[in-house]
Every structure is written in structure tokens, then in C-alpha cells.
Amino acid sequence: MKVLLLGLISLVYSASAVPVNENEPVHWALLVAGSSGWYNYRHQADVCHSYQVLHNHGIPDSHIVVMMYDDIAHNKENKMPGIIINHPNGSDVYAGVPKDYTGEDVTPENFLKVLQGDKSGMAGIGSGKVIESGPNDNVFVYFSDHGATDLIGFPSAELMETDLKQALENMSKQDKFKKFVFYLEACESGSMFNNFKIKDLYVTTASAPDESSYACYFDEKLGTYLGDVYSVRWMEDSDKANFNTETLLKQFKAIRRETNTSHVEKYGDLSIDRDTLGEYQGSGSKFNNVQVVDLADKPLGAVPSPEVPMAILHHQLMAAKDPRQRNEILQKIVQLGQAQQKMMSVLQSTVSILLDGDLVDKVMSRQGVQVTNWDCYKTSVRYFSDRCFPFRENDFALSLMYILANLCERQEVSTDMILSSFDKHCK
Template sequence: MGLMVELLKVVAALALVVGGDVAEARQQKGELWAVLVAGSSSWMNYRHQADVCHAYQILRQHGVPDDHIIVMMTDDIAYNPENPDPGVIINRPGGPNVYQGVPKDYTGEDVTPENFLKALSGDAAGLQGVGSGKVVRSGPNDRLFVNLVDHGAPGIFAFPDSYLKATELADTILAMRRGRRFKEMVVYVEACESGSMFAHLLPDDIGVYAVSASSPNQPSYACYMDEHLNTYLGDVFSVKWMEDTDREDIRRESLKKQFQIVRQEVTESTVMHWGEIEIDRQHLSQFLGDKRSASERKNRKNRLRENDLCLSSATPSPDVPVAVLQSRLRTSATPGEAEALKQQLDSLHQNRSFVSAVMESLVVHVTDADLDIVEKVMHNAHGITRWPCYAASVAAFDKHCFGLARNPFALRVLQPVVNLCEHGYTAEQFANAVNAVCRHGVVTGIE
């Protein structure tokens, strides 16, 4: 009897040791966290929330629990008056409802760059009483996946009422790294000029790997125009990486392999990667979840068919409002409806011409009408190195001319501001030009 008791004690002790080893192994492996952001609002921008909802479904299907996924989106699409299928969001023609089960962590007015940075960096106190209050509670062995989808401009990622500066994102990531808030982070950004969010800002030795839908001076592209819904269902880069993920066994496919596939398939813009490129050797499952998904399938023929369908409808993001109105015009039911749509198109073009003319007037004012410099500033594409000048100039334009978040087309005319700063003109000179030219007051609603 005594021998049996001693044996039981030994077994119990071994169990404690093994249990401790398992717990320690889990801690060493770390946890996976995800932050998904759609920065836009309105039916015209349906595709951004559809992309983010699809990304959420991928994470859940691969075993990432809701308490480790933060979703930030306006949430004005699923039950939008223009949605003929209330409660349904799709990311491809005839696709599944990707809205089902999506957490409502931060919606409506809570979708701000400040709240995003607080959620990402784990600032629970700063989000007390805001949305779900959920934040990334990561440690030194954890991995993060961040997906940002919206409109963009040089050094800018837009939100519904404001914008995130590339330097703010970089500063937050660097502070998190210094605070040992992650082991590795992967960031996928879908936006025009999205490469400018990382160029010369993301070090290659801090455990962060980023992929952008386009280079620092290219637009991103929308795809899957749906005439039933009268909007685009997805963005080309997002569609490509997610449809690839849906097909493949992500426990075998590496980040590098997906990057190569997506870069080849996204023919309109140049998909680029940044930061610590060696991270791309790891399997996708390290950042999207390691549970096998029922949707995994390998079918090259199907891949080519779906690619053609997406690419055949690919449209530069800035041209989406025009393309949507033209589609509605083609399918208009009555002469009265057609005339109203023609007037909307005319108004859209006039408003865009107004924004472009204002920017040219600002450039002329700053350069004292030096036509040679005006030509260079208006048509060249410098990268951003003089960040303080650029940030202050953009803030003046946003505050006194066109609210950038509420005028998506205004984002398209910011390259000359970059060029002015790179040519040595100052933010003070630009602010003086704004005071002289933008006497019309702040304008909003220009798509």
C-alpha cells in the first residue's frame, strides 16, 4: 500500500512538471492578435467593409477567437437603405454573407485613427467607455496581424472624419516594439499610395513585415462591380490575398509565396513589401490562424477563372464614383432617372475640376507663378522626406479648403503638396496661400 502511495506521488509530480512545460511552451509560442479596420463610410465604399468582413471570416475559420480579433468599421452597409438584402454583405459575386458574426467593436463615430492606435497599442484606459473597449493585450512572444482598408494619399490613410498619418502609425509600431508588445507583426494595407505608409519609415530589423496594395505613388483598384447592388464588392489586392487564403492550406503556404502570387495577379498596381522581409519565410498560419479551414481547396483552373472576373472589372479607386454612376445610367429604367443620373455625373466632374483648380491656384500662389516650377510641382511625384512641412501643409488644406476625409477626391490632389515641400517651400508659405485662395470655406461631399 505504501509503495502504491509513493508511485502516485511520483506520477502527480511528473504531471505537474509536464503541465508546467506545456504551459511554458504555450507562453513561448505566444498568441495571435488581429486588428481589422475599414476606414470609410457610405454605400459607394461598400467594398472596404466587405474586405474587412471577409478578413474576419478567414481568421475565425482558422481558429482565431473573437476575443483576439478587433474589428473597426462604420457598419453602415449591411442595413443600408440601398442594400436590397438587409444584413448581407458579399465580397464577390454570388459569394457568401461575410457579415455574419462580425464583432461590432468600434462602429460609427468610434471609427477614428486615435481609437485605432489605442486599440492596437493596448491602451485600455484610453478606450474605456468607447465601443467594446477591446484592445490588443499582447506580450513579447505574441504575433499581430493588422489589415487596413480604405482611401489613401501620400503618407495618409483615411478614416470617415479624419485621417491617419504614416508617421503616427510608424511611431506607434516603434513604441510597441520598444515596449515588447509583440514578437512579430504583419500589416496588409489596401489604399491608394499605400506604399507611402512605410517607405523610409519602417525599419527592417524590428520584426514587422508589411505589404501594400500599391507603390507610394500609385492608386489601388476596386473590382467586382455588381449592377444589382450598384457598387463594387471588393478591392483587387484584398480580393487576391483573401481568395488565395481561402483556397490554400495556409499551414503550408508562406507569406513569401502569397506575396509572389498576389503580386503576379494584381496587374494594375505594384504590390510591394516592406520592413523585415525575412519574416515572409513563415507560414501564413502564423498570422491568420493554424486551424484547417473547410474552404481550403487547390484548383488552378478556378483560380484563373476568378482572377479574370475580378480583373475584368478592375477600376482605379478614384474612378469608382464615376464608374458607379455610369453603370446606373446604363441600367436606368426611365428617362427621368437617366436625366437625374446625368446631372449627378456632371456635378461630380465639375466638383472634381474645382478641387484640382484650387490646388493649382495654391501652387501658383506659393511659387509666385513661376511657370517652370508650377509645371514640375503639378506633374512630378516626389517621395516624402520633409514630413513636418508636408503634415502642416496638409492640415491647413484639410482645415480651410477641403476636409480630406469627407472629400475623397481631395486626397487625389495632395501630391503637389509633397512636391512643394520637397522643392524647399515651407508650410508657412502654403498656409498663406490657403488663406488667400480658399475663401470659399471648407467644402465637403466631393467624391
């Protein structure tokens, strides 16, 4: 009897995600955390929570692809081994999450292959699962990580706006979706989509093109931030929403209203926001019990994403009672501050060498530039990370990449001149 019941439940799941009518859209989802390290706990927590939202609304694992480094649940810093939470006193969101691509397999190249359904290109890598969507299918992508001007981060590389745009245009031309919804959590995330529009593609971003996104919910026990403001707002809304009636527009308005730290934006084909959540995040009915928590009065304790490592150290300092331990933390704070000052100093020196007068101040100011010189920008960003300050260890450095975007747009400045300056100042 128990076996029969489990079989019936399985059939219900399958029927909800793969319609009997082949002309009805099928749900496909790609969930990505683009960072690693304990202090970036929140990104994998976000993605694990997003999986639970989709899974609990009937999308089968065969149609959900998850990419995350997977170094958090069993991290030596984790005082709740094997468990990840996304809000204070939250339930475990790690249980059951597919480990399709982990560790060094989480790369921009693999992301683009998975997204475009390149099964042969992913053969022998991770689970090999890709988004096998067709012209009648709806695709949902959620990405959580660090970002900068016209780029989003992965553990050891960056994905540029121009490469993402090309992939999405290819999918559109090849009829790889009926409709496509992309939720993006990253600093300056608006810069990834503010320069193009693809039919039937709808996007919301955590921030405008020239501002940070924000981390939230610092946990004293775990010593890290559990989530990001934009991300927890959309998922906490989805946890309690009626997917049959709530529209993307209603969710967007709720997220924007409750995210007072950055400007949540939307781009692309805005007619799609009249569609219901159930058309992208799963069917209208919940198949499992979902822990719905009212966190309206819970302080976010939000901090800009680039400031998270420093904020964590300050939390540690306030909690430390042993004088020796306090001195060690103070030393780390000083070292991190000096490193951040050095990053700015290298870029300031580079700009000052290559330009004169008012142009220096103009390039050093955050002015929301649109990158056009992609060869220069890609090369300079990667060289700055490889030669000067690895982004994997210095997230703050990403927040300064607008300077290189501005510098590369100056016709009198060549890529070689920028790289030579880095060679001089980053010994």
C-alpha cells in the same frame, strides 16, 4: 450531448489560438475599414471577409479587434439587408463580425491606442478591446481604405506615416510582439512604409508609393464595388490555402501575379516571408466550412479607387431607361466632374501664386516625394479638407495631396502662405 459537443468545439478553438505552452506565440489581429458611405461598400466588405478568414482558422474573437463604420449592412441602399458580400454571388461575410468600434469611434487616435494595447485609453469606448500582445505573440493587421502620400484615411481624419511609424517603434521597443505582419489596402500605400524598417515587421501594400489601388467586382444589383483587387486576391488565396505549408512569400507572389492593376510591394523585415500563413492568419486547420470560389475567369472590372464615384454613376447611366432618370444621373456626372476640376484648380492656383516658372510644373507633378516637413503637410492637408473639399465627401481630393507634399518641401513656402491661398480660393 449537444451541449457537450459545443463545449468540446469551444475548447478546440481556444486551444488553437492560446497555446498551452506559454512560450508559444499567440495570434492577435486588428482589422480596420477606414471609410464610410455606400459607394465605399468594398472597404467594409474587405474587412468582414478578412475576419471570416481569421475566425475560420481558429483565432477567437477575444484576440480579433474590428474597427469599421458599420453603415453598410443595414444601409437603405442595401437590397440584401443585413448581408455584405465581397465577391460576385458571394456568401455573407458580415455574419458574426465583432462590432468593437463603429461610427465615430473609428479614428486614427483610437486605432493607435488599440494597436499599442492602451486599455485605459479605450475605457468606455466601444468594446474596449485592445491588442494585448507580448514578446512571444504574433500580430496581424489588415487595413482597407483610401490613402495618399504618406497618409491613410479614416472616416473623418487621416493617419500620417510618421504617427504610425512612432507607434510601431514603440511597440517594438516595449516587446509588444515577436513578429508583426501588416497588409495595407490603399492608394499610394507603399509611401506609408518605404522610409523605415523595424525588426520583425513585414509589410505588403496594394500599390507603390505613387500609384492608386483599384476597386473591383461591380455589382449591378447593389450598384457598388464589392472589393479591392489586392484585398480580394489575398483573401481568396487564404480561403483555399494550406496554412501549414503556404508561406507569406508564396501568397505575396500570388497576389502580385494576379494584381495587374497596381504594383503590390513588400517592405520591412523580408526574412519573415518564409513563415507560414498559419503563424499570422490562424492555425493550419479550418474549423468551419469556407466557401472557396474560383474567380480566376471572373472579370475584375477594376477601376482606380479615386474614380469609383464617377464609375458608379456611369454604371447607373448605362442601366437607366427612364429619360428623366438619365438626365438626373448626367447632371450628377457633370457636377462631380466640375468638383474634381475645381479641386485641381484650387491647388494649381495655390502653387502658381507661391512659386514661379519650372517650379510650378515640378510641384504639380507626381514625383514620389518623401515628406520631411510634417508640420506643414499635416496642417495643410487637414485645412484643405476642412476649408475646401472634405475628404469624407470627396475621395478624389486625397489623390491630389502629393501636390501639398511637394509644396511643403519647398523652403521658400510657409504653411501660412498655403493656408492663406486656400482661404482665398475656397470661398
